[in-house]
Amino acid sequence: MAVAAALLVAGCAAQDPAATRDVFDPYEAENRRMHEFNRGFDRVLVRPVSKGYTSVVPDDIETGVVRIAENLSLPADIVNNILQLNMRGAFQDTTRFLVNSTVGLGGVFDPASEMGMAAPTNTDFGETLHVWGVREGAYIELPLLGPSTTRRTFGHFFDLFTNPLTYVLDSPENLVGTAAGVASGLSRRERFSETIDQILYESEDSYAQSRTIYLQNRRFKLGGTASAGYTDPYDSTAAAAAGASAVLEDPYEE
Amino acid sequence: MKSEPTRRFVTGGALALLGMAALGGPAHALTEARARALVDQVVSDINRVIASGQSLSRMIADFERIFTRYGDVPIIARSTLGADANRISAAQLRAYTDAFQGYVARKYGKRFNEFAGGRIEVKGVREVKSWHEVRSVVYLRGQSPFEVSFLVSDRSGQDRFFDMVIEGISLRLTERTEIGVMLDRRNGDIGALIADLRNAG
Numbered sequence: 001m002a003v004a005a006a007l008l009v010a011g012c013a014a015q016d017p018a019a020t021r022d023v024f025d026p027y028e029a030e031n032r033r034m035h036e037f038n039r040g041f042d043r044v045l046v047r048p049v050s051k052g053y054t055s056v057v058p059d060d061i062e063t064g065v066v067r068i069a070e071n072l073s074l075p076a077d078i079v080n081n082i083l084q085l086n087m088r089g090a091f092q093d094t095t096r097f098l099v100n101s102t103v104g105l106g107g108v109f110d111p112a113s114e115m116g117m118a119a120p121t122n123t124d125f126g127e128t129l130h131v132w133g134v135r136e137g138a139y140i141e142l143p144l145l146g147p148s149t150t151r152r153t154f155g156h157f158f159d160l161f162t163n164p165l166t167y168v169l170d171s172p173e174n175l176v177g178t179a180a181g182v183a184s185g186l187s188r189r190e191r192f193s194e195t196i197d198q199i200l201y202e203s204e205d206s207y208a209q210s211r212t213i214y215l216q217n218r219r220f221k222l223g224g225t226a227s228a229g230y231t232d233p234y235d236s237t238a239a240a241a242a243g244a245s246a247v248l249e250d251p252y253e254e
Numbered sequence: 255m256k257s258e259p260t261r262r263f264v265t266g267g268a269l270a271l272l273g274m275a276a277l278g279g280p281a282h283a284l285t286e287a288r289a290r291a292l293v294d295q296v297v298s299d300i301n302r303v304i305a306s307g308q309s310l311s312r313m314i315a316d317f318e319r320i321f322t323r324y325g326d327v328p329i330i331a332r333s334t335l336g337a338d339a340n341r342i343s344a345a346q347l348r349a350y351t352d353a354f355q356g357y358v359a360r361k362y363g364k365r366f367n368e369f370a371g372g373r374i375e376v377k378g379v380r381e382v383k384s385w386h387e388v389r390s391v392v393y394l395r396g397q398s399p400f401e402v403s404f405l406v407s408d409r410s411g412q413d414r415f416f417d418m419v420i421e422g423i424s425l426r427l428t429e430r431t432e433i434g435v436m437l438d439r440r441n442g443d444i445g446a447l448i449a450d451l452r453n454a455g
Contacts, residue, residue, distance in 0.1 A: 063396075119398065191397070194365060205435040212431045213423050220422020232384045233333040233416055233426065234409040252329055252384075252409045252416070 022229070023215060024138050031141040035207045038146055039200055042189075047197075050189035064108040066187050069180035070120065071100050071107025076163035080123045083162075084131040089121040096120060125162055126155025130222045139211055147214035284408040286379045289386035292413045293404045296324045297374045297390055304369045313366045318359030326407070326414035327355050330426050333416075334433040342444050350444065353451040358429070361455035371395045374402065384409070385416070 025031065054062060074097040081090035096112040103111045113119075129151050130136075137150025145156070160166070166174060189196065203209040234252005303316045321327065331351040332339045339347060372394035379388045385407040393399050405417040417426040433447070440446040 194368060198361075204432055204439065208431050208435055209428070212428055216423045216427065217421055230383075230424070230427075232407070232409070233329050234384070234407060252333075252407060 023211060024136075025211065026138050027140065031139065031211075032207050034141045034143060035210070037143065038141065039206065041144065042196075042200060046186070046189055047193075050186040050193070053183070053186045054190040062183075062187050065180050066184040067100070067104070067110050068107045069177065069184040071097065071104070072165060072177040072180060073122075073163075074100075074120065075165050076159060077121055077123050079162045079164060080125055080128045080159075081121055083125075083128045084123070086121070086123075086131075089123070092118040093121055124152075124155050125158040126152035127222055128158075129155055136219075139215065141207075141210075147210050149215075149218070152218070284386060284406065284413060286381065286386060288408075288413050289388055289406040290376065290379045292324060292406055292415065293376055293379075293388035293390065296320060296404065296415065297376055299324075301373055303366060304372060307370065310364055310367060314359055314363035317363035317366060318355065321359060322355060324415060326410045326412075326416045327351060329410060329416050330358075330429075331355065333426060334430040335437070336430065336434060338437060338442065338444070346444050346448070349448050350451075353448045354429075354433075357451045357455040358425075359455075362425070364455075369394060388415075 057065075074093050078090050078093045078097070081087070081093060096117055099112045099115070099117070100107045100110060103109075126149075134151050140148045140150060140153055142148045142153060142156075148156070163177075165177060169177075199209050199213065200206045232252050299316075299320050303313055303320070306312075306316075308316075328351050331354040332347065334354065335342075335347075335350065342350070369392070372392060374390050374392050377389045377391055379386055381387075382405075385405050388404045388406060390402050390404070391399050392402055400421050402421075403419040404415040405419065406413060406415050408414075417424050419425070436450065437444070437447050440450070
């Protein structure tokens, strides 16, 4: 796996375009087809099921299920934190996992947060690749999972291996994490339903909206260097005349 | 006793001069304190709207008032048009700015009911390039806190925010994408865009 990862680092770094802060979407036609599929999937299945699930299941149980899923995702986060040499994050997530798994009865409750412990790092192998210097790559819309990038897609693949629980748990038990993950996905769909509906069903071009929103948010999460590609809008008119790229104009420049 | 205020004044004045020197002269007239003061006002106004529990239409009207009072609406609207802003007339740009303002107020103002029982806290300010970024955190019931930044500039001649960035997602850049597509689908017809924008959001 280390060799494969090393090859990946080299490969991604080489194929990446120079303009990393803009949207790089060479597979737009395929992505748009996948987006339409995902949108249909959401409309006929995810959205109605999430509404049913959240209205039928009592709030306390729903919250418990979300917490179980979050707790079971911590071991993989700890591994990724170590790979990122983020020892502080690894320590915080480990403490949270130990406290919530024991005092919190297997993660049903969240005493760690009630005790004021640090928020979970919520990381993934895509972030590990970022820390290792792999560039973002192209924008990709994945089936069911939705917006992603080349780097994040490889991250999803490697995260099949970074979760220690998959090695520890046997056949029926390891489905608990998956089931809780799906259920908490439904809870999230309903909690953010106004935002998601606005993007998917009320915007002029839901594909373009999801793409820009996903990339802005992902870049913010990975390092907070969001301001790097952001220019002062008061500078923009001059930049536009000079033929600068659309995203980088400063609207205040005249 | 009587000399106390005088000494404080002198010390304060000296510190202010040092501060100005450190900032590198009058090019950066907007200070962190002023940027923060603006956002403190925005946030206290928003918190008042959230706490008021009034009807949706009143919330939208209040949000529009906050947006126009503290935000630089002309530059935000103009920048969402990109290079197209240069080819339209001043009257068209005014009409567009007006339509855009109502659209933003409806689209984002109607989301305020999700903030019921929540609050926003200003956390800090830093200078970024030619503007100031004021960070705040939104606390909502039963949800992890999330970050909202206001980007503040005085390049319009007044201290105004020119963007709201929620967890890295810029309102201005996101609307720029949306408006760009709308204009493309209307074959660049700014009149059609303005007409549709008046009913959108």
